[in-house]
Amino acid sequence: MGYVEPHLDERCAACVVRDQALCASLADDELSALSAIGRSRPLARGQTLIWAGDSSSVCANIVTGVLKMATATADGREQIVGLLFPGDFVGQPFVEEASLTFAALTDASLCVYPREGFVEVLADYPALERLLLQRTMAALDDARARMLTLGRRSAGEKVAGFLLELGNRLPRRPGAPAAAGYVFDLPLGRAQIADVLGLTIETVSRQLTLLRASGVIALSGRRTVAIHEPTRLKRLAGAAGA
Amino acid sequence: MGYVEPHLDERCAACVVRDQALCASLADDELSALSAIGRSRPLARGQTLIWAGDSSSVCANIVTGVLKMATATADGREQIVGLLFPGDFVGQPFVEEASLTFAALTDASLCVYPREGFVEVLADYPALERLLLQRTMAALDDARARMLTLGRRSAGEKVAGFLLELGNRLPRRPGAPAAAGYVFDLPLGRAQIADVLGLTIETVSRQLTLLRASGVIALSGRRTVAIHEPTRLKRLAGAAGA
């Protein structure tokens, strides 16, 4: 949108996720096909990239930040069906009308491609398509694991597992003493955690204060979590979350 | 397992799902690469093709019958994460150790490929890989829709939506009067329906008798369902299941 790129190869050369994102499947000199149709785009916390129901016109790689994927029932109940981190692929390349809403949970930067152009490039680079297939299958396994959580785990297990999962995928909070265990900042508020786990905001809050009261974790501010007893937390999660 | 094929091309020529399964992406003369490594295999109701935790050594296409995909928690609670119908692809080609159990809900026949061989053929036929990618993405959309159901819908909505979904994918019961509405046989028992929907067997049973009592459906025998008022059923499902 009136955003002018400095120079394409420059952007890729400096890219933080050059070899975590799908781009990792392409040699330096093959990257031009992708970068030719890509534009970098910032996305502020709270902004939506794609609305469910709109024509899904773009795909993207995440460079920095965290996004959510969400659906909702006709009467407005929301379910977050996945979180996306740097290096993850965003969008539904083969779908005309998006079935999911993609929005930023933190300030983020993306590398965005027009959907149709992306599909064409895909056809020209088998390694790219192969990697996307593998990632998609991994995403499917992840979705199915989450179905188990939604359908069969208790509120306590859900929250414990969620904290472990985030702790593994998120960078440690800068400047936290190592002895405090895993310390990180939640990219989601309580309401969004509830939407991930199929609970209400109150239940999430209560489970967190239970965990804090039992000394397994510590909470400071609204968003900072320290996992003091990972072993106990794993037991509470039903040995699921990591 | 000591099972001798009559003649490869013969098998494909007579195949009921020749152009619903992945094979649809291949021309007649390309099929040989797949059929060369494939073996047809019957699977009796209740039999398991792949156990979660075992090395996942095969993939398959379903020719006839219905399979389930399931996971379980460490302490044995089960969640069925998907049903598979004729033409659907079975297995986790890029995974060494299966994370799901695949088992037959009805007598079934499959076309089975060794996992590694299948991956190799995939690399040689771009159209095959492309179609598998599209199917996998569709499966992902399906899984995410089901996450919404598991996380955010009530027992009544779950059961109503489930019946609608089955009604759309299952053949009508042979010899049923058209005036009776959609009539079909459930391929699952109550316990398995409960495992699909994240409920208990008792809740499923109660919801079904509620639907019957209100005249929306009729039940006869243990497995036959007739949908008498599809419109009302859709409203009860939250306009989700079809």
Added chain:
DNA sequence: CGGCCCGTTGACCAGGTTCAAGGGTTGTGG
């Protein structure tokens, strides 16, 4: 025909939701 399994129904219980009110944090403007 008889036994077994599966499904149904009932009574009770509990986890989680709902409704409501009361603090803390955060970010903003003076």
Added chain:
DNA sequence: CCACAACCCTTGAACCTGGTCAACGGGCCG
């Protein structure tokens, strides 16, 4: 730098959906 307002989170109490435990009945198969 502090004060203030908005928002988010926490906590409490009552309610309700769905789970649990238990007994019964009916269909299906041998």
